[in-house]
Amino acid sequence: MNLKKLRDMIYTCLAYLSLLLLIIPLCWILFECIIEGGHYIINRPIEFFTDIGRPPGIEGGGIGHAIQGSLYMLGLALLIGIPVGIFAGIYLAERKDSPLAKAARFVSDILVEFPTILVGVVTYTFLASKVTGILATGPAAFAASFALALIMIPIVARSVETAFLTIPNDIREGAYALGLSSRHVIFRILLPAVKTGVVTAVLIGLAKIVGESAPIIVTNGISNFWFSKWTEPAPSIPVLIYVYGLSPFKEWQTQAWAAALFLLLLIMAIGFLARRITKKLWTGV
Amino acid sequence: MMENVAVSVKDLHVSIDKKEILKGISIDFPKCAVTAIIGPSGSGKTMLLRSINRLIELIPRVEVSGKVWVNIGGKFHDAYTLDSSYLRRKVGYVFQKPNPFPHLSILKNITIGPMLNGIAKNKKDLKKLAEEKLKEAGLWDEVKDRLNEAAWRLSGGQQQRLCIARALALEPEIILFDEPTTGLDLYNTKRIEELMVRLKEKYTVIAITHSVDQAGRIADFIAFIYNGKLIEFGPAATVLKSPINELTELFITGKVLDGVKV
Numbered sequence: 087m088n089l090k091k092l093r094d095m096i097y098t099c100l101a102y103l104s105l106l107l108l109i110i111p112l113c114w115i116l117f118e119c120i121i122e123g124g125h126y127i128i129n130r131p132i133e134f135f136t137d138i139g140r141p142p143g144i145e146g147g148g149i150g151h152a153i154q155g156s157l158y159m160l161g162l163a164l165l166i167g168i169p170v171g172i173f174a175g176i177y178l179a180e181r182k183d184s185p186l187a188k189a190a191r192f193v194s195d196i197l198v199e200f201p202t203i204l205v206g207v208v209t210y211t212f213l214a215s216k217v218t219g220i221l222a223t224g225p226a227a228f229a230a231s232f233a234l235a236l237i238m239i240p241i242v243a244r245s246v247e248t249a250f251l252t253i254p255n256d257i258r259e260g261a262y263a264l265g266l267s268s269r270h271v272i273f274r275i276l277l278p279a280v281k282t283g284v285v286t287a288v289l290i291g292l293a294k295i296v297g298e299s300a301p302i303i304v305t306n307g308i309s310n311f312w313f314s315k316w317t318e319p320a321p322s323i324p325v326l327i328y329v330y331g332l333s334p335f336k337e338w339q340t341q342a343w344a345a346a347l348f349l350l351l352l353i354m355a356i357g358f359l360a361r362r363i364t365k366k367l368w369t370g371v
Numbered sequence: 372m373m374e375n376v377a378v379s380v381k382d383l384h385v386s387i388d389k390k391e392i393l394k395g396i397s398i399d400f401p402k403c404a405v406t407a408i409i410g411p412s413g414s415g416k417t418m419l420l421r422s423i424n425r426l427i428e429l430i431p432r433v434e435v436s437g438k439v440w441v442n443i444g445g446k447f448h449d450a451y452t453l454d455s456s457y458l459r460r461k462v463g464y465v466f467q468k469p470n471p472f473p474h475l476s477i478l479k480n481i482t483i484g485p486m487l488n489g490i491a492k493n494k495k496d497l498k499k500l501a502e503e504k505l506k507e508a509g510l511w512d513e514v515k516d517r518l519n520e521a522a523w524r525l526s527g528g529q530q531q532r533l534c535i536a537r538a539l540a541l542e543p544e545i546i547l548f549d550e551p552t553t554g555l556d557l558y559n560t561k562r563i564e565e566l567m568v569r570l571k572e573k574y575t576v577i578a579i580t581h582s583v584d585q586a587g588r589i590a591d592f593i594a595f596i597y598n599g600k601l602i603e604f605g606p607a608a609t610v611l612k613s614p615i616n617e618l619t620e621l622f623i624t625g626k627v628l629d630g631v632k633v
Contacts, residue, residue, distance in 0.1 A: 183431055264538075
């Protein structure tokens, strides 16, 4: 065997090894969740997804309240985060030299790297704190949504910006050459041209916030009840995993594993959906 | 101003980032004729063309002074006080590289301009308009069975004719071409040249061309631009056969012009 072939083989092996290192942790976590919590979902599927948690020592119960709470929180977060993120991203791309865009880009770069727990603290202090907050509600679900939206916006904005910057400039010029207004050029020509990128941007943002627990704990506190009001604490899946997982009770720990399995599958499903939608949108031109 | 003039440029200065690109150009482009703009790269041909329909305003830090008068519907308008949207509809632009909207269908590429500009609203009118313009651009027979296919599936030459049809769909009176045959094969080049010549029956054609031969084939008038200045302008035959200026002669015979000061 000559040296070239040998080197080729070594590099190929290294590539496979890195791939393995990438896949092993994911498989290991998934495996662990299935072993520890899978049986709970299989044995009590309806109860697990629809029922509220039980006190320690009493068997049964589910994470229905946390799913409901998460849906509310994420729903409001998306309602704020998607339009703001997309508009900000478009502004960053289409007015890239304006002072406002430069400032916004700087701020969003910091926000992306910002510890999410601090986003929670800031949101809580400004909005919900009974002492300093504008709305002075104390820990509340809406504050968690705002924090999640704040975490999501810079990610969506920068991804949308990147998507817009991939559009060749001659497409933009071609649209202006038809006498179209900026509004038409951006929303009728450019946005549809990168709709796949925009959908991906939103899904990346969603994947980021769906598993966040720290900012929720800081802004919303911990709740083991059904969602009732925006101005009161609500339960959520990541926080439930945190609380149940750290508890000394066997039943809670099992349910924490089961909830983790559900969350993991959910995030994988979002990723899968992103790929499917992206494909479909592109061939659907 | 004379009525057989389509575009009248008066003392046009353009600078980008304080660097002067066009240094006082005055020229009258004749109506319903093909005028070719020739000159070496970097001489300001594209800037001159883009200042006619104000596409130049998309360039950051650009400064334009002087006057551009465009003859629309028999009346002269100051291009820079006219609504830029209306100006660009009446003065179409075809780019060097074909730039159809890749995510839109062949049909939609043509109808989106008239639709968004409110020229035609209902689907039937739009489709009729598209057919008419595709025929005018000599593309209809090739695409009539695949109007709903994505535009990027067309070949380069077809894409360029689609872009011409797209400009025609806005019912312009003047069409600007920026080296429209760059990168196309001989067959497609010939077809687009023939199209430009045919278009002058209804429209005024102003075309930048990189080749003196092409200018000879299509142009009624030739303008030679060098270093941001108009060096020579006149009937094609005169400019090509007996140019007045020495620089023009050097250029059309393929001599090096670098470093020649004007």
